[in-house]
Amino acid sequence: MKRLLASREVLLLIAIGALMTVIALRFPAFIAPSNLADVFNDTSPLILLAIGQMIVILTKCIDLSVAANLALTGMVVSLINVAAPDTPIALIVLLATGFGALLGMVNGLLVWKLAIPPIVVTLGTMTIFRGLIFLLTEGKWVNSHEMSDAFKAVPRTVVLGLPILSWIAIAAVIAFTIVMNRTTLGRAFYAAGGNPHAATYAGINVGKTQFWAFTISGAIAGLTGYLWVSRFAVAYVDVAGGFELTVVAACVIGGVSIMGGIGSVVGAVLGALFLGIIANALPVVNISPFWQMAISGAAIIIAVALNAQANRSPGRIILKRAEHAT
Amino acid sequence: MKRRTFTSVAAGLGLAASLFGTTAMAEDSMRIALVVKALGIGFFEAAAEGAEEAAAELGNVEIIYTGPTDTTAEGQIEVINSLIAQGVDAIAISANDPDALVPSLKKAMQRGITVISWDSGVAEGGRQMHLNPSSTALIGNTILKLAADHMPDGGDVAILSASATATNQNAWIEAAKSVLPNYAGVDLVATVYGDDLSDKSYREAQGLMASHPDLKAIIAPTTVGILAACQAVTDAGKIGEINVTGLGLPSEMAGCVDSGATKSFAIWNPIDLGYSATMLAHAIANGAEASAGAEISTGRMGSVTLDDTNAAAMSDPFTYDSSNIDQFKSIF
Numbered sequence: 021m022k023r024l025l026a027s028r029e030v031l032l033l034i035a036i037g038a039l040m041t042v043i044a045l046r047f048p049a050f051i052a053p054s055n056l057a058d059v060f061n062d063t064s065p066l067i068l069l070a071i072g073q074m075i076v077i078l079t080k081c082i083d084l085s086v087a088a089n090l091a092l093t094g095m096v097v098s099l100i101n102v103a104a105p106d107t108p109i110a111l112i113v114l115l116a117t118g119f120g121a122l123l124g125m126v127n128g129l130l131v132w133k134l135a136i137p138p139i140v141v142t143l144g145t146m147t148i149f150r151g152l153i154f155l156l157t158e159g160k161w162v163n164s165h166e167m168s169d170a171f172k173a174v175p176r177t178v179v180l181g182l183p184i185l186s187w188i189a190i191a192a193v194i195a196f197t198i199v200m201n202r203t204t205l206g207r208a209f210y211a212a213g214g215n216p217h218a219a220t221y222a223g224i225n226v227g228k229t230q231f232w233a234f235t236i237s238g239a240i241a242g243l244t245g246y247l248w249v250s251r252f253a254v255a256y257v258d259v260a261g262g263f264e265l266t267v268v269a270a271c272v273i274g275g276v277s278i279m280g281g282i283g284s285v286v287g288a289v290l291g292a293l294f295l296g297i298i299a300n301a302l303p304v305v306n307i308s309p310f311w312q313m314a315i316s317g318a319a320i321i322i323a324v325a326l327n328a329q330a331n332r333s334p335g336r337i338i339l340k341r342a343e344h345a346t
Numbered sequence: 347m348k349r350r351t352f353t354s355v356a357a358g359l360g361l362a363a364s365l366f367g368t369t370a371m372a373e374d375s376m377r378i379a380l381v382v383k384a385l386g387i388g389f390f391e392a393a394a395e396g397a398e399e400a401a402a403e404l405g406n407v408e409i410i411y412t413g414p415t416d417t418t419a420e421g422q423i424e425v426i427n428s429l430i431a432q433g434v435d436a437i438a439i440s441a442n443d444p445d446a447l448v449p450s451l452k453k454a455m456q457r458g459i460t461v462i463s464w465d466s467g468v469a470e471g472g473r474q475m476h477l478n479p480s481s482t483a484l485i486g487n488t489i490l491k492l493a494a495d496h497m498p499d500g501g502d503v504a505i506l507s508a509s510a511t512a513t514n515q516n517a518w519i520e521a522a523k524s525v526l527p528n529y530a531g532v533d534l535v536a537t538v539y540g541d542d543l544s545d546k547s548y549r550e551a552q553g554l555m556a557s558h559p560d561l562k563a564i565i566a567p568t569t570v571g572i573l574a575a576c577q578a579v580t581d582a583g584k585i586g587e588i589n590v591t592g593l594g595l596p597s598e599m600a601g602c603v604d605s606g607a608t609k610s611f612a613i614w615n616p617i618d619l620g621y622s623a624t625m626l627a628h629a630i631a632n633g634a635e636a637s638a639g640a641e642i643s644t645g646r647m648g649s650v651t652l653d654d655t656n657a658a659a660m661s662d663p664f665t666y667d668s669s670n671i672d673q674f675k676s677i678f
Contacts, residue, residue, distance in 0.1 A: 047556075047557065062552075161597075164573070164577065164602070165600045165601030176581060248545075252545065252548055253573075253577050253601070254544055254573050254574075254577075258542075258543075261543060263545075299549060300549060303538060303549060303552070303553025303556075304556050304557045306557065309509075309510040309538070309539040310510060
């Protein structure tokens with residue numbers, strides 16, 4: 021299984037390489053190091069959210085409320101910044117992460133304690149979060165001139181050649197690679213989704229593990245919410261509308277199995293980069309907007325088809341045998 | 347108990363007296379009701395300001411600024427019914443629904459009340475005329491002119507629109523393209539679509555700057571797009587090289603104008619709109635005929651000509667720049 025995963029990530033790397041070659045043929049400046057750094061920076065929010073989503077999907081759940089969580093947290097911190105422009109940015113970051121985690125906990129509690137299917141829970145909270153933004157603001161926007169300069173500066177401040185936004189994504193990739201591979205909680209995520217019954221017998225509380233998965237996803241979404249509104253310097257109801265689907269797509273392309281239990285941080289990151297490169301390349305290669313959507317869609321379907329081929333048969337046959345044996 | 351009854355009767359009498367008082371006072375002056383989508387919206391407060399300006403200019407006109415507390419057609423129907431009961435001379439309405447208000451507005455017209463709609467229209471049967479803030483042709487020309495005004499030597503411009511299927515935006519872009527030959531030296535090099543998402547619009551603006559190094563202006567006829575393009579130009583350090591313009595709201599654009607990324611942009615002026623609506627309501631109530639082809643004066647705004655559907659366009663969108671942004675950013 022590990023070899024299969026490794027080969028899948030290599031496959032994705034090759035696909036990304038091929039994609040960049042094709043783009044470079046039409047627009048050579050795209051692969052200039054400075055432009056690649058820009059692309060990575062632009063994809064950083066997607067990378068962050070994809071890591072959170074991967075953890076949720078590993079536990080056989082799905083979090084459709086990430087983009088709404090991002091928008092709500094982004095609006096809340098923007099309003100705090102407008103009301104108290106002198107609030108230290110470190111506190112704002114902490115508040116955003118904490119508030120996002122709180123919203124994630126709501127999802128987690130409903131899934132854990134009331135055993136409602138995650139897709140229903142997060143579909144509901146997605147709408148509620150967007151509705152809350154409207155209640156908070158009555159549809160008004162928070163604009164760049166209302167935000168303090170310090171508030172807007174964080175994601176674009178350049179440290180060691182890269183903006184802080186990129187560094188946060190890199191830090192998250194490293195941290196979560198360690199968490200997923202080296203901690204009990206990280207292994208519990210795989211166990212809870214890979215085989216919930218076996219996990220229960222092994223002493224893992226599956227519901228609680230799912231709760232923590234949603235909490236982590238929520239915290240990341242909250243942090244990304246602050247980074248998003250400060251980067252684009254505007255907060256309104258429809259911020260990142262429909263972005264949850266891009267996040268799920270990044271996970272799926274990255275080889276995370278929707279059935280749970282299979283996936284890696286590196287895979288999710290590569291999936292996000294694949295979509296990020298397409299999103300950044302399409303504007304410069306001058307393709308009709310209708311084709312842009314078709315190309316993004318085709319990339320997702322090809323990846324999912326590959327995924328299904330790679331994952332389907334072994335899992336099913338083993339389950340059938342186990343069923344007959346008992 | 348008795349005492350309380352007495353006070354309430356007294357209060358009632360007082361109220362009635364004051365009502366009679368106002369009616370008696372208003373008898374000789376014309377009463378024009380400016381009905382808005384909902385009270386407490388900056389845009390409509392500004393329109394009411396324009397209406398008062400028109401009333402002062404006309405003399406002997408009383409403006410009743412009213413509307414429901416939320417943007418519903420039901421709320422507006424109640425407001426209209428109470429205005430009919432008060433016997434106002436004219437109603438100028440920005441409708442929450444084009445069809446739902448028709449029956450009550452018809453009732454008003456049967457009672458001899460002049461009814462016009464402005465900003466957001468009512469179906470033809472429910473009003474004598476409709477005043478649009480502007481027209482497709484005027485908007486298309488304005489967005490191109492905004493860019494051309496700051497490019498004396500000509501150069502490349504690009505359009506950043508909402509979605510590729512947005513009806514309004516496509517009509518404006520077509521209108522802009524048709525007047526392109528009037529602006530010598532201005533080349534429209536690309537039209538891209540940001541889908542009214544800030545991240546996609548930002549990326550498209552970055553793409554425009556990368557693929558067209560000589561770009562002089564980005565025209566975004568959408569509020570999300572113009573802000574995202576302004577931010578992208580600011581982040582790229584190209585303020586002064588690339589002018590971001592198009593349609594936006596003053597409250598949202600103030601930062602861009604201050605930083606210089608946007609030299610000017612346009613949107614309808616609510617003060618002018620309230621002013622013109624009042625002028626038209628006054629003229630029609632005084633006997634001006636509202637029929638296709640008729641030309642009606644709108645005071646300082648010139649005059650408007652009615653088309654086949656008895657609709658008219660007020661003017662070019664109003665241009666906002668550093669000289670007036672501070673006045674308008676608190677309005678809408």
